[in-house]
Amino acid sequence: xxxxxxxxxxxxxxxxxxxxxxxxxxxxxxxxxxxxxxxxxxxxxxxxxxxxxxxxxxxxxxxxxxxxxxxxxxxxxxxxxxxxxxxxxxxxxxxxxxxxxxxxxxxxxxxxxxxxxxxxxxxxxxxxxxxxxxxxxxxxxxxxxxxxxxxxxxxxxxxxxxxxxxxxxxxxxxxxxxxxxxxxxxxxxxxxxxxxxxxxxxxxxxxxxxxxxxxxxxxxxxxxxxxxxxxxxxxxxxxxxxxxxxxxxxxxxxxxxxxxxxxxxxxxxxxxxxxxxxxxxxxxxxxxxxxxxxxxxxxxxxxxxxxxxxxxxxxxxxxxxxxxxxxxxxxxxxxxxxxxxxxxxxxxxxxxxxxxxxxxxxxxxxxxxxxxxxxxxxxxxxxxxxxxxxxxxxxxxxxxxxxxxxxxxxxxxxxxxxxxxxxxxxxxxxxxxxxxxxxxxxxxxxxxxxxxxxxxxxxxxxxxxxxxxxxxxxxxxxxxxxxxxxxxxxxxxxxxxxxxxxxxxxxxxxxxxxxxxxxxxxxxxxxxxxxxxxxxxxxxxxxxxxxxxxxxxxxxxxxxxxxxxxxxxxxxxxxxxxxxxxxxxxxxxxxxxxxxxxxxxxxxxxxxxxxxxxxxxxxxxxxxxxxxxxxxxxxxxxxxxxxxxxxxxxxxxxxxxxxxxxxx
Amino acid sequence: xxxxxxxxxxxxxxxxxxxxxxxxxxxxxxxxxxxxxxxxxxxxxxxxxxxxxxxxxxxxxxxxxxxxxxxxxxxxxxxxxxxxxxxxxxxxxxxxxxxxxxxxxxxxxxxxxxxxxxxxxxxxxxxxx
Amino acid sequence: xxxxxxxxxxxxxxxxxxxxxxxxxxxxxxxxxxxxxxxxxxxxxxxxxxxxxxxxxxxxxxxxxxxxxxxxxxxxxxxxxxxxxxxxxxxxxxxxxxxxxxxxxxxxxxxxxxxxxxxxxxxxxxxxxxxxxxxxxxxxxxxx
Numbered sequence: 001x002x003x004x005x006x007x008x009x010x011x012x013x014x015x016x017x018x019x020x021x022x023x024x025x026x027x028x029x030x031x032x033x034x035x036x037x038x039x040x041x042x043x044x045x046x047x048x049x050x051x052x053x054x055x056x057x058x059x060x061x062x063x064x065x066x067x068x069x070x071x072x073x074x075x076x077x078x079x080x081x082x083x084x085x086x087x088x089x090x091x092x093x094x095x096x097x098x099x100x101x102x103x104x105x106x107x108x109x110x111x112x113x114x115x116x117x118x119x120x121x122x123x124x125x126x127x128x129x130x131x132x133x134x135x136x137x138x139x140x141x142x143x144x145x146x147x148x149x150x151x152x153x154x155x156x157x158x159x160x161x162x163x164x165x166x167x168x169x170x171x172x173x174x175x176x177x178x179x180x181x182x183x184x185x186x187x188x189x190x191x192x193x194x195x196x197x198x199x200x201x202x203x204x205x206x207x208x209x210x211x212x213x214x215x216x217x218x219x220x221x222x223x224x225x226x227x228x229x230x231x232x233x234x235x236x237x238x239x240x241x242x243x244x245x246x247x248x249x250x251x252x253x254x255x256x257x258x259x260x261x262x263x264x265x266x267x268x269x270x271x272x273x274x275x276x277x278x279x280x281x282x283x284x285x286x287x288x289x290x291x292x293x294x295x296x297x298x299x300x301x302x303x304x305x306x307x308x309x310x311x312x313x314x315x316x317x318x319x320x321x322x323x324x325x326x327x328x329x330x331x332x333x334x335x336x337x338x339x340x341x342x343x344x345x346x347x348x349x350x351x352x353x354x355x356x357x358x359x360x361x362x363x364x365x366x367x368x369x370x371x372x373x374x375x376x377x378x379x380x381x382x383x384x385x386x387x388x389x390x391x392x393x394x395x396x397x398x399x400x401x402x403x404x405x406x407x408x409x410x411x412x413x414x415x416x417x418x419x420x421x422x423x424x425x426x427x428x429x430x431x432x433x434x435x436x437x438x439x440x441x442x443x444x445x446x447x448x449x450x451x452x453x454x455x456x457x458x459x460x461x462x463x464x465x466x467x468x469x470x471x472x473x474x475x476x477x478x479x480x481x482x483x484x485x486x487x488x489x490x491x492x493x494x495x496x497x498x499x500x501x502x503x504x505x506x507x508x509x510x511x512x513x514x515x516x517x518x519x520x521x522x523x524x525x526x527x528x529x530x531x532x533x534x535x536x537x538x539x540x541x542x543x544x545x546x547x548x549x550x551x552x553x554x555x556x557x558x559x560x561x562x563x564x565x566x567x568x569x570x571x572x573x574x575x576x577x578x579x580x581x582x583x584x585x586x587x588x589x590x591x592x593x594x595x596x597x598x599x600x601x602x603x604x605x606x607x608x609x610x611x612x613x614x615x616x617x618x619x620x621x622x623x624x625x626x627x628x629x630x631x632x633x634x635x636x637x638x639x640x641x642x643x644x645x646x647x648x649x650x651x652x653x654x655x656x657x658x659x660x661x662x663x664x
Numbered sequence: 665x666x667x668x669x670x671x672x673x674x675x676x677x678x679x680x681x682x683x684x685x686x687x688x689x690x691x692x693x694x695x696x697x698x699x700x701x702x703x704x705x706x707x708x709x710x711x712x713x714x715x716x717x718x719x720x721x722x723x724x725x726x727x728x729x730x731x732x733x734x735x736x737x738x739x740x741x742x743x744x745x746x747x748x749x750x751x752x753x754x755x756x757x758x759x760x761x762x763x764x765x766x767x768x769x770x771x772x773x774x775x776x777x778x779x780x781x782x783x784x785x786x787x788x789x790x791x792x793x
Numbered sequence: 794x795x796x797x798x799x800x801x802x803x804x805x806x807x808x809x810x811x812x813x814x815x816x817x818x819x820x821x822x823x824x825x826x827x828x829x830x831x832x833x834x835x836x837x838x839x840x841x842x843x844x845x846x847x848x849x850x851x852x853x854x855x856x857x858x859x860x861x862x863x864x865x866x867x868x869x870x871x872x873x874x875x876x877x878x879x880x881x882x883x884x885x886x887x888x889x890x891x892x893x894x895x896x897x898x899x900x901x902x903x904x905x906x907x908x909x910x911x912x913x914x915x916x917x918x919x920x921x922x923x924x925x926x927x928x929x930x931x932x933x934x935x936x937x
Binding site: 072105639663664 | 828
């Protein structure tokens, strides 16, 4: 049986003005378990707290009920007081008789009556309180960044600069991501490579950063502070430690006709390749599907020319296990497939291209060395049509496009149109748009400059269809402002294709038990207040894997994610919230109902041995809650059909006792 | 330069307006008191002049329906001044020989007790070379 | 004979992050609502077991209201969605048992909506008062 002390606070006249505090203290004295009851002017003051400590000592109290202001105000204060008095801090309950009683009611008898009932409910709850101790877990001081685009690079650099080791896992043979493919960046028009490649070099040279390129995350186990990750290093058939990146093998390789992914398939690369000149790590990779040596065992030219002896046709996939304290997801985005947009004739004409292909066409390191030439005949286009929102904001075409706005297209289209007019003033450039969205610093000014200074024609309305006819593309569109249909004979059409999360994100989310929205973007822990954290503790989000983002936004989110990781890795051990769920293994029947509703993936199942009444043993599957991951929402307690799952601090019997005390 | 572009340049020069500044918000047409009377509305003047599509504007009655109240000029967030564009198109019409909208002969029929003199004077000024 | 004024008994479950804070704000702004409402704090609206609500009715509560964060704003990301579904089921069952729909309610109240909290309580108490005492589920065994 508990020995409960009740302390009724006057809060000056804030409570005492509408609640007869003495009557409350008196009424609660006769409640079960209550052995001491008093009132005081300011319980939260030092004198008030001393009074509590003294009363605990004098009366051997085991539980405290404080009738005062909201627990959101002073629960932490009185828990500390309890600890000072030698009690478990979780043996304190607060009856909120200020915000939810004296301040909202005007008449003394009514206020007093309600305060007594609230006090009784708190007493009923404390009677069932048990001492709780927060769980502790150690923190592995190493971070994993999944994805080596600008988001991953920035996050890794920021974490490493704070002194913590970081590993980057990148599926491609090089880091750099989409930004490495871009030509110029809005709104300042500095070249992407000029600002990105120095960062890539920083990553390569940073003593705290390891790069696992051409690798994937194969398995994730564990929880915040203690993740066990298996990384699959795909065989690239080149020894990374020996390869000098000289490129001799690339020149000699006879299998030259493979679509070059880096140039969006607009030119070819050999079977052994280095994606681009500034690749990090600058190491060759053999495309196993294209190499005759690997397919048929004939050739071996690259091995012969390699002065470093780095070629190794027998290389196998390698699995590396490592422990991490925090994981940052930076898997980025891709352009959606244009295959289903027949109206834009993407598959019928080489001269209908996506914006990312356009980036490569204008990039000095691209297939045309930066000259804007039509992919079909290599001629300079004189009439270019840009179509915005291709596949974005598509509500009824889920199989084709995406419901959301891809956010970056308005700006890069303005950039493409502006740069085209700047470099080739004889080109006629028309942009078809639904809305022009430019909500960034210096963004609208940029777009207006494209229109006013560079003479780009913006037409409000969408392109309805494109038909290739001879050398031209017949573009049929609507001009909503002038209320007419337009017909343009274009030489080149550029589609601002919607972007979508990388395909690797969905299986990764499953491994991390991080939640995703219906579009496969990772969900943040709170859309406003915790934008870079995943609801799963220890998993953080950086860049476009969380939603469409431009470079400035990605970099700032990367920095934010890094600071959250640093904050976590700084700690030697993590203190959990003790008010978490726990399952009564004797009652649990292993049905998985709780696991399905848990938003954090905190519940796993164990096969446990139980002694049966007849002295035999039986192995049963029971739920087990990971205290480091559980956040204590209680969803599982209600889902549990057998009533095995309960929430500490807000237990079923505690809340039931409160209900009983109120309904008397 | 073809005839179409010449006309466009001429109207832009005469009005002193840069129609490229228009961001197609439609506030001019939203505020226009003569909107219901017009075939082409103020925002369309800006847009059509910019694209060189001026013939339909010249042929339209809309140029006379504009009251020159300058509400559009006052409210345009980007200082495009559509009324000046409409005025410039109207001038292109009435500068052609015999294209006056009003002649001195029309005036006596319009005079009555209710109509202020000032109205007739300004209409005469506006619709004649 | 003097008739004792009827006072309904109303139990309100408020989630710690939004609605309980909203109720506190109503207090901070001194917005009145009837003292018949007694608030029980839960971490999330999804912690409310239908059992608690049944128990309240068994013990003679006249109305039960559940307050949580607005959809999409749940501190635990999805708890209020569970609440919404569970309560839709429970309330329709209670309706079948004769507990009128007006006696049960789920309401989204954010931490900034003190005024909404007070208004909701005023309205709810009025609606329940109009129905009068609830005897349908009352179980004397539970009343000791």
